[in-house]
Amino acid sequence: MGLLRFACSNLLSSKVRSSLALLGLTVAIIGMVSLFSVVAGLHRMTDEAFGRLRGVIVLQPGAPIPLFSRLPSAWGSEIAEVEGVEILCPEVWQRANVIEGKMVISPPRFIFGVDIETWNRLDHALYRDDLIAGRFLEEQDRGTSRTVISRSIAEEFNLAVGDRFVTNGIELELIGIYDTKSPMIDLSLLLDISRVREMSGMGPESVSAYYVQPAAGRQDAVSEAIRERFRGRPVEMWLPSDLKLPGSGSNPVESLMQRLDGLLKRGRFEPVPEEAEPNGAGSGEPAQNGARNGPGREQPTFDERLRVDDSTAVDVRTAEEWGAQVSGMTKDLDYMMMVLTGVAVTIAVLGIVNTMLMSVSERIIEIGILKANGWSRRNVLTLIAGESGLLGLVGGCLGATIGWGVTQGINSVWSDRIQLYASPGLLLFSIGFATVLGLLSGLYPAVWAMRLMPMDAIRRG
C-alpha cells in the first residue's frame, strides 16, 4: 500500500464527487483541445496550402488576396524584364456568387482566370499538377467557358467531367477536376483569363495579380528586385471599401450602411441611387472615383488615396509571407481561443478546488488521525495535492483523448471545409496543463489541512 494507492482509494471512496470534478476538468480540456486545434488546423492548412507555392505573387499593396487586388496590365512587361523572372502569369479573379442557382456563402468559391499558355509552362503549377479527373485547360480552351474545378466543388454540386453548370449566370462546361487536399485553396473554378474578363467586366488594361516563377533559388532576390522596380511610384492602396459586386456600381456594405443611416435619420428604408460606374469594373476593382463614396461623405478621394512615398507600388509575396499574413490574421483568433479556454479552465479549477475543499472538510478527522500517527505537514500536503493532481491527470488524459476524437470526427464530417489539428504537442500540453491545474487547485485545501493541529482537525470533524 503506497501513498499513490491510498490517494486512489480516497478518490474512489467518493465516486460521485470525484466523477463530477473529473467531468468538469475533462470538459474544459476537451474545449481547450478543440479550440486550439482550430487555430493549429488553420496554421497547418496555411502552411500546406502556401507551401505549395514555388513562385511569388505580385498584387496591389494591402490587398489581402488577389480577388481584391488590381494592377495595370502594362506593369506585366516591366515585371517580366526583372532579372530572374522566368515566367509571368497574369491572373484575373472574380467571386462565384451563384452556382447552379445556389447562393455561395461559405465556403467561398472563386473564379480564377488563368493565362493558359503561361500557366502550362510553369515547372510546378498549382491545380494543373493536382488533377484527378479529366484534363487541365489547354490552348484550345481559350475564350471558351470550359472550366476545371475542385473535387469539393464537384461533390457539393454533384458534378462530373462533361457536365454543364451555371455560375454567375454563365453556363460552364466541366473538363477537369483537381484536388490539392487543402480546403484553403480548393476553392477555385479555373477558366481562361479572357473569358473571366468578360464575366467580371475587368478590361484588358487591368489584371488582379501576377504569378511569377523565379529562377531556381532566386525567389527572394526576384521579390526584392520587383519591389525595387516599382519603388517610388504612386501607390494605390487597397481599401475594404473597394469591394464591389458585379453589376453593381456601389459597394454593398457601403450601400447597406447608407440605407441604415437613412432609416435612422428619416425613418424609412430608401434605396441608394446607383451611380455611374467609372470603367465597368467587376469585383475587387479599386475605387477610381471619390464620388462613389456618396455625397457629403468624408471619404478620401482617389487623389488623396494616391500617395507618393518611398514605398513600392506593388506587394510581392512569397509562400512564407502568405503564411505570415494568415498567421497575423489569425492572431486575434488565438486570443479569442485563449479567452474561451480560460473561461472553461477557470470553471474547472473552481470545480476542483470545491471538490478538494469538500473532500478535505469531510475527511478532516482522517487528516487529524494521520497527523496524530506522525504524518508530517508535507505528507498531508503531498496526499491532498496528489489526489487533486491525480484528478487533473485523469481529466487531462480523458479530455485530450476525447478532444482528439472530436477533432477527428469534425475533420471527417467536414473534410472539405475545415481541418482541425490536435498535434501531439497540444495533447501532451493539455495533459500536463490539467495535471498542474489539478495540483494547484488542491494546494489551498492541502495547505489549510496541513496547518491544523491533529486535535483541532479531529474536533472539527
Added chain:
Amino acid sequence: MDQSADHLPACNVLRAEGIRKIHPRGETEVAALRGVDCAFVENTFNFILGPSGSGKSSLLYLLGALDQPTSGTIWFRERALSSLSPAECDRYRREEVGFIFQSFNLLKTLTALDNVLVPFLPQGISRELRERAVELLREVGLGHRLDHRPSQLSGGEQQRVAIARALLKDPKLVLADEPTGELDTATGAEVFRYLRTLHRQSRATVIVVTHDRRYLEAGDRLMHLRDGEVEREEIL
C-alpha cells in the same frame, strides 16, 4: 505527592510543568487544565482517572503533542515540546508516541493491515515492516482479519487494530484515551489484557485515560484529575 518538577526523578520520560489549557467556546472560555504538574516514569503503566470534564483527555493530547497548551511546558526527556519545530513535532508523534483513541479512529477505506501500516505510508512499506504489522495483528488475535475493513470489524477488533497501529512504530510512549469507552466489559478487559501484554514486550511508557476503575489493577501509577487540576497520585 510532590508536584514540583525540580524534584522529579531523573528517569522521568515525560513531565509537565504548569500546564494550562483553555478552550474557547464562542464568546466564553472553558479552562480544561488549570496548571497541571506531573511526571511519568519510563516503562511504567499509568492511569489518569477523573470524571468527565476533569481535563484528562486534554492532558493526554498535550502530552502527545496533538494539541498545544495555552501555557506551561511539557518535557519529553530533556526537550520542551514547545521548542520543537513543526517538523520535529511531526517526528515526535511519528517516532516516539503511539496514540489509541476511544473511537478507534481507523481509516474506513483501508484494511486492518493497511490501517496498522498507516504511520509509515509516506515513507514506503518495507517487507519487514509489513511482516511486523502482520505479527502484531496476530498477537492481538486478528491474524484472520488482515484484509477486513473497519466496517467489517467489531468495536473490540477495531480497537485491537488501533493498538497494533500504535505499537508498530515501537514507541517510547503509548497514550490511550479511554480505549474501552465504547466497548462492553468483556471486550474492554480483553483489550486491556492485550495492552498490558504488549506493554511488557515493548517496555514503552503507557498512559491510559479512563474513568473506569475496573481495569486499574493492571497499572503501576494512578493520577486523579478533578476540575483541571491534579487531585492526587497513587502507586498501585
